[in-house]
Amino acid sequence: MGVERERASLMSSSLSLSLEPTSLEYKRARRHHYKSTKNRAEGFDWTPFRAAEKKYKARFPPPDLSDVLDLALLDQARSSDVAQAGWKGRPDTVQIKEIGLKDARAKVARTRKAFTVSGIPGLVILPSFISEDTQRDLIRWSLSEHARQPNETNLDTHYCLPTSGLWSTYLRSPETIITPRASSSPNLSPDSPGRRHLISNTPASPAIFSLLVSTPKHPPAPSAHARPFNAGELLPRLRWANIGWSYHWATKQYDFSREVQPVGELFRKVCTEVVRSIRWHDIFGCHDTESLDGWGDDGPDWQTWEETYEPDAGIVNFYQTKHTLMGHVDRSEICATSPLVSISLGNAAIFLIGGLTREVVPIPILLRSGDIIVMSGPACRRAYHGVPRIFEGTLPAHLSEGTDTDDESWAPYARYMDTARININMRQVFPKGFDPGLEQT
Ligand SMILES: O=C(O)CCC(=O)C(=O)O
Numbered sequence: 001m002g003v004e005r006e007r008a009s010l011m012s013s014s015l016s017l018s019l020e021p022t023s024l025e026y027k028r029a030r031r032h033h034y035k036s037t038k039n040r041a042e043g044f045d046w047t048p049f050r051a052a053e054k055k056y057k058a059r060f061p062p063p064d065l066s067d068v069l070d071l072a073l074l075d076q077a078r079s080s081d082v083a084q085a086g087w088k089g090r091p092d093t094v095q096i097k098e099i100g101l102k103d104a105r106a107k108v109a110r111t112r113k114a115f116t117v118s119g120i121p122g123l124v125i126l127p128s129f130i131s132e133d134t135q136r137d138l139i140r141w142s143l144s145e146h147a148r149q150p151n152e153t154n155l156d157t158h159y160c161l162p163t164s165g166l167w168s169t170y171l172r173s174p175e176t177i178i179t180p181r182a183s184s185s186p187n188l189s190p191d192s193p194g195r196r197h198l199i200s201n202t203p204a205s206p207a208i209f210s211l212l213v214s215t216p217k218h219p220p221a222p223s224a225h226a227r228p229f230n231a232g233e234l235l236p237r238l239r240w241a242n243i244g245w246s247y248h249w250a251t252k253q254y255d256f257s258r259e260v261q262p263v264g265e266l267f268r269k270v271c272t273e274v275v276r277s278i279r280w281h282d283i284f285g286c287h288d289t290e291s292l293d294g295w296g297d298d299g300p301d302w303q304t305w306e307e308t309y310e311p312d313a314g315i316v317n318f319y320q321t322k323h324t325l326m327g328h329v330d331r332s333e334i335c336a337t338s339p340l341v342s343i344s345l346g347n348a349a350i351f352l353i354g355g356l357t358r359e360v361v362p363i364p365i366l367l368r369s370g371d372i373i374v375m376s377g378p379a380c381r382r383a384y385h386g387v388p389r390i391f392e393g394t395l396p397a398h399l400s401e402g403t404d405t406d407d408e409s410w411a412p413y414a415r416y417m418d419t420a421r422i423n424i425n426m427r428q429v430f431p432k433g434f435d436p437g438l439e440q441t
């Protein structure tokens with residue numbers, strides 16, 4: 001089958017849900033596209049990163065994924081997931097190199113393969129690293145144990161959430177009304193409490209640490225427009241939950257005056273297994289990457305990551321398939337090189353990763369459930385990245401309702417995941433040997 005025909009048949013199979021050309025949603029998207037492009041010379045001043053975001057975000061025409069790196073295609077065991085999802089990229093859009101992994105002590109891995117990508121030193125992709133059982137455990141943990149007090153979520157500022165957590169309230173009685181903190185107003189913008197506002201901030205570093213500590217971190221004001229929702233209605237409005245150090249979204253700085261929360265043991269186990277499995281010498285010890293600047297005052301620290309890597313902060317992102325995450329750089333951590341481990345669960349997404357500015361043309365990568373990417377070192381850890389698209393209808397069978405787990409308690413998680421993607425994004429705030437001098441109570 002020729003490439004074009006193959007793509008055409010791929011498109012039609014992948015369009016079976018909302019993007020079926022005769023469906024209302026497709027027609028609506030086409031109307032919107034014509035309207036928004038009429039009389040406008042769109043795109044002439046977009047950066048390469050913005051242009052890529054626009055391309056993959058578009059509902060009409062549906063994006064062509066022939067430029068998207070899709071490493072699931074190298075794995076026979078994933079062929080039914082790929083076929084069922086419909087959307088697929090290619091395994092050879094950029095030069096990749098397989099790197100061997102060390103034997104890990106813990107065993108959360110399903111597939112022990114890892115790849116580096118030419119042009120982005122420090123990026124490691126581990127397709128299908130997480131076993132099916134561990135994917136389910138991570139999803140359960142994220143919703144039922146993690147997204148509740150004392151870990152802060154986007155909803156806490158605006159709603160009086162039950163101490164047992166939103167998820168367990170939803171399971172017990174989805175009709176339970178959750179009341180807003182401030183008095184309600186009829187002019188609600190339903191998304192307002194959930195948004196992640198991406199504000200520019202000064203990159204954190206050891207040199208400005210005392211400035212960061214002394215910057216006032218005012219508590220965010222509850223929205224006056226939030227209105228009551230029942231637990232079932234509020235759940236899709238959950239967008240993030242903090243891990244470890246408390247993050248202050250208004251200043252985009254960590255609030256070191258607040259007690260650091262313990263990192264969930266399963267999250268920690270997965271991340272340390274990943275970082276300890278990678279032979280960092282294969283990544284940074286070679287001629288091309290050894291001389292890179294930006295490693296900080298103590299020089300390249302990758303030699304010690306096997307012992308010094310310790311995730312102490314992060315975020316669990318809860319996406320509905322209509323959501324996106326704009327291009328950004330994660331630069332609030334004092335350590336600008338230590339590995340950031342990012343775990344994808346649920347529906348598949350396009351992940352864009354570029355360079356230190358939006359002028360660098362990003363590489364699009366199709367991330368599927370169980371995939372991990374690691375962003376490390378000076379060229380990658382603070383590279384622009386984002387999620388312009390999540391594909392509906394791409395939940396793999398092992399997470400879907402009716403999966404033969406013999407465990408009926410999975411059903412509500414499967415229903416939630418049907419329209420969701422969860423990303424667990426783990427970072428290390430402090431570099432090795434850095435004494436923050438913080439008194440924790
Ligand atoms: O969802 C993802 O894959 C990326 C999330 C991310 O970049 C972040 O939380 O900073």
Ligand SMILES: [Fe+2]
Pocket residue numbers: 328329330385
């Ligand atoms: Fe990020």
